[in-house]
Amino acid sequence: MAPGGLPYFDPDYESLSIRINPPRVSVDNDGCGDCTLVKVDSVNKPGILLEVVQILADLDLIITKAYISSDGGWFMDVFHVTDQQGNKIIDNMTIEYIEKSLGPKGHTADESKAWSAKRVGVHYTAIELVGRDRPGLLSEISAVIANQQFNVTAAGVWTHNRRIACVVYLNDDSTSHDPARLSAMEEQLKNILGVCGDDKVEARTNFSMGLTHIDRRLHQMLFAEMDYEVKGLTAEADFLDLKISIDPCLEKDYSVVTVRCRDRPKLMFDIVCTLTDMQYVVFHATILSDNPYATQEYYIRHMDGSPVNTEGEEERVIRCLEAAILRRVSEGLSLELCAKDRVGLLSEVTRVLRENGLSVSRAGVTTVGEQAVNIFYVRDASGNPVDMKTIERLRKEIGHTMMLNVKKSPSTSNSTQPQASNKTSFSFGSLFERFLPS
Numbered sequence: 242m243a244p245g246g247l248p249y250f251d252p253d254y255e256s257l258s259i260r261i262n263p264p265r266v267s268v269d270n271d272g273c274g275d276c277t278l279v280k281v282d283s284v285n286k287p288g289i290l291l292e293v294v295q296i297l298a299d300l301d302l303i304i305t306k307a308y309i310s311s312d313g314g315w316f317m318d319v320f321h322v323t324d325q326q327g328n329k330i331i332d333n334m335t336i337e338y339i340e341k342s343l344g345p346k347g348h349t350a351d352e353s354k355a356w357s358a359k360r361v362g363v364h365y366t367a368i369e370l371v372g373r374d375r376p377g378l379l380s381e382i383s384a385v386i387a388n389q390q391f392n393v394t395a396a397g398v399w400t401h402n403r404r405i406a407c408v409v410y411l412n413d414d415s416t417s418h419d420p421a422r423l424s425a426m427e428e429q430l431k432n433i434l435g436v437c438g439d440d441k442v443e444a445r446t447n448f449s450m451g452l453t454h455i456d457r458r459l460h461q462m463l464f465a466e467m468d469y470e471v472k473g474l475t476a477e478a479d480f481l482d483l484k485i486s487i488d489p490c491l492e493k494d495y496s497v498v499t500v501r502c503r504d505r506p507k508l509m510f511d512i513v514c515t516l517t518d519m520q521y522v523v524f525h526a527t528i529l530s531d532n533p534y535a536t537q538e539y540y541i542r543h544m545d546g547s548p549v550n551t552e553g554e555e556e557r558v559i560r561c562l563e564a565a566i567l568r569r570v571s572e573g574l575s576l577e578l579c580a581k582d583r584v585g586l587l588s589e590v591t592r593v594l595r596e597n598g599l600s601v602s603r604a605g606v607t608t609v610g611e612q613a614v615n616i617f618y619v620r621d622a623s624g625n626p627v628d629m630k631t632i633e634r635l636r637k638e639i640g641h642t643m644m645l646n647v648k649k650s651p652s653t654s655n656s657t658q659p660q661a662s663n664k665t666s667f668s669f670g671s672l673f674e675r676f677l678p679s
Contacts, residue, residue: 263345268336270329276305276321277330281343285316287544290526291510291517293318295454296342298510300335301325307509307528325506365394365410366423369447371462372434374405376600376622380591382407385429387588389422396587396606397455399463401568402471406462408455409606456507460514460565469557469564478567481505482534485559487549495524495540496549500562504535507569512537515565519558520544571603573620574627576635580643582613590615593638597631598622 264283272278281293290309297304297320306321324330330339370382379398386393386409394412398405483502490497500512509528516523516539525540542548549555576594580586587606594601594617603618621627632647639645 264343266340266343268330268339270331273321275327275329276323279320279322279339279343281316281318281320283316285311285314287522288517289316290318290523291457291513293320293343294510294513295457296339297322298456298507300338301506302330303327303506303530304509304528305530307526309523309526309528312524365412368407368409368411368430369458369462370405370407370409370430370434371466372405374400374403377595378405378433379407379601379604380588380595381433382409382430383588383591385426385433386411387585389426390584391422391426392582392584393587393606394608395455396604397459398601398604399459399568400602401463401564402468404463404466404468406459406466408458408462456510457514457518460511460568461518463564463568464515464518464561468568469560478563481566481570483563483566485562487555487558489548490540493524493540494548495542498539498541498558498562500535500537500539500566502535502566503533504530505570508535508566509537511565511569512539512562515561516541519561521558569603571618573602573618574632575648576617576619577646577648578613578615578617578639578643580613582608582611586613587615590617590639590643593635594619597634597638599627599631600624 264281267278267280269278269280279297283289290311294304302322302324304320304322307318309318311317322330330336368386383393391411393409395410396408398407400406481502484500486499488497488499489495498516502508513523521541521543523539523541527538529536549558578590591601598621599619600622601617601619605616607614619627621631636645
């Protein structure tokens with residue numbers, strides 16, 4: 242027995258099992274008329290469902306149906322997937338990536354850095370920031386980084402329930418050799434995050450050279466800040482028509498978590514990620530998308546083998562899942578920008594947004610070759626819809642140096658907000674992360 246009374250597992254046993262019974266992955270375009278079937282059979286291990294869902298989510302694939310079974314020593318699942326336009330997956334590069342990532346090569350230590358589409362490797366310094374959100378905060382953070390002459394290669398920014406979580410990657414070769422610069426920047430960032438002076442929300446910064454997955458890390462950071470503790474559903478929850486219930490399954494001693502809401506990309510990832518980080522194991526699951534709604538059912542137990550036993554635990558699981566689903570829902574418009582990458586670009590863009598009275602609720606920053614590609618979900622400082630005059634001012638200020646594409650975010654699809662572009666529309670997806678060197 243291991244310390245604490247838990248069973249001991251030989252760390253070499255898992256790799257031996259995988260060598261004896263390597264994962265079998267099938268990408269089938271013939272078995273279904275309107276989608277691609279991704280089938281995975283593998284030796285069961287902790288976190289394997291999240292690994293699979295993470296790969297599909299990072300490729301921006303839409304999961305329309307899924308059937309999961311991992312009760313016992315074997316993990317078997319089938320995913321019905323399409324691309325963002327609702328078509329089958331026919332791109333050979335994408336198919337090969339899925340087969341390599343989820344197959345035997347994806348489970349070897351040497352390959353692990355390359356096959357997760359949103360991991361950033363040891364060549365980049367990661368900054369993690371968390372604290373109380375306020376208008377213009379992202380612009381101030383970007384200005385500090387630019388003043389220290391660091392270049393932002395990738396970043397993820399989420400806000401929820403008045404908290405902000407940022408993961409920023411710097412590719413300056415001197416970051417690991419210049420602790421004075423890093424220390425000065427950290428001190429300035431702490432001062433900025435501490436301006437709100439909220440005793441209940443502690444501002445924190447963290448520097449890392451390790452591997453991380455951006456979206457999962459953002460979930461973990463906001464979960465650690467207990468953003469789920471704010472009671473009462475929001476306007477985003479009302480729009481999603483979000484309903485979560487937990488019921489006992491007495492036959493098998495499971496707890497059955499049922500989530501029903503308007504469907505959206507990466508919904509399954511956000512739910513599975515949260516259950517995994519809360520130390521729950523998914524034994525069976527059924528996912529069904531019946532446009533525009535999705536119903537997802539998970540049969541779970543805690544890692545100690547017990548189901549959800551108390552009303553307090555049930556309430557906490559429901560709140561945490563609500564928060565995880567709502568973190569990715571953004572009101573207002575999405576602004577997609579593409580420009581030549583350079584030091585200070587993020588600072589310039591966020592300054593312009595702030596000066597035009599726009600507040601960033603969520604952002605993604607990536608780099609493909611020499612091009613920086615950014616998405617900002619914005620609304621005005623009062624939370625009201627962004628008017629066309631503001632968009633036109635933005636075009637005049639930055640349109641001559643960047644491609645600017647304006648879209649309605651899903652949570653405001655029924656509103657009267659403008660939707661226009663001055664260039665051909667483009668989709669960033671996870672292109673940068675798929676080809677980022679490790």
